[in-house]
Amino acid sequence: MVRIVFLFLFFIQTAFAVSSLELAQNLVNDASKNSQLKLLFANSSYLDNKGNLDIAKISRVLKINSLLNLNLSNSQTLKLNFRAKADSVVFFKILSDALIEGGYVYFIPTELILHEGNIDYTVQVDSQYILDPGTLYRLLKKNSVYIDNIKQIGPYFYQYDLNFDNAKLDTNVNIALNSLTVLERPLKDYIFTTKNASKLIIDANDADFWFPKVLFLDKNLNLIKSIKNNEQNNHFEEFIPSGSVYVIVSDMYSLDNIRRGLKVLLKK
Template sequence: MVRILFIFIFFFESVFAISSLELAQNLVSNPAKNSQLKLLFSNSSYLDKNGNLNIAQISRVLKTNSLITLNLSTPQTLKLNFRSKSDAVIFFKILSDALMDAGYVYFIPTELILHNENIDYTVEVESQYVLDPGTLYNLLKENSVYIKNVKRVGVYDYQYDLDFDNAKLNTNVNISLNSLAVLERPLKDYIFKTKDASKLVIDASDADFWFPKVLFLDKNLNLIKSVKSNEKNNHFSEFIPSGTCYVVVSDMYSLDNIRRGLRVFLKK
């Protein structure tokens, strides 16, 4: 069961920019390999076009030189800790999607520490494959979220410092104003822009059992309003709050509850 702590002191260490060598040393976590790491990284910055460490390249170099091993002989309990300053809704949405896309469909939240918008979140997962930092880097950057640092803090424990300052949501459906959109079975939550619509109307198939979960977010991905139902309701109608830019549509329990898709109407 996840343990949630609301604390009243600032618990994060200051996160300063680190070099590719320092990050490689953090990932390898073996002083005996430092000489080899210096040869590989001392003269290479490995920065992406936005000035962030290109962790995909760094991970590739480490794997090519057998400095990190991501395949385990037997499944192990992996502990992953993520820290950031972010709106909680967007933090969990982007991170959860990235973990699932990385192959961690089933993970167990074990601890959550919150203070204002500072988040310290830990999950555990049983796997024979250690999360590749390069894979996570590529998945997160699709939403303009970047990894500032990664530390191997135990045999199977890793700590990630994430930068959500410029986070954005990638929409996965396009809905025109005053035109009914028939959406196919979702693999992820539906995300679309409101396009200055005033009202949102959604219908699920009569053969499905939808428990609506609808989030209204502003352009900076701050939550304006959430509407959630613990009762089956295959019809949803709501005036769109002022300032809304994005809508996230899901089910309270499982996307299998809307396996036949949804019909969405954005009214001008």
């Protein structure tokens, strides 16, 4: 069971900008390789077009030079710690989707520390491979979330400092105003924009059993309103709160409950 801790002391954010060389050294975690790493990274910044470390390129260079091996001889229990200053709804949504897309479908939350918007979250997963930092970088980048630093802080224990300063939600469905839209079976939560509509109406298929979970967020991804229904209800109707830009639609328990998709209407 996840252990939740609310800190009332000053939360020290330890994410500082690191160079590509420092990040490469953290990933390799072997002092005997430092001279080789300096040849590869000391004179190369490896930044992307937003000025962030391009961890996909760094990871690729390390693997090409046999400095980073992500395959384990047998399955191990890995611990992954993620730290960020972010809205908790957005943090868990973006990170969970990235982990699942990265191949870690069954991960177990073990600890959560919250304080004044700072999140310190640890999960555990049994796997025969270590999470590819380049893959995680690409998946998070889709939502303008970046990795400031990665450290190995113990055997099979990795810490990631994430930057949510410019985070955005990557919408996956397009809902037109005043036109009923039929959505196919979801592989993940539906995310769409409100388009300045005043009312949202959603219907599930009569053969499904929907337990509505609908979140309204503003342009900065702050949660405005959360509606969660623990009782089955295949019809949802709600006035859209002022300032809402994004809507996340899901099920309280499992997306299998809406396997036949949804019908969505945004009314002006």
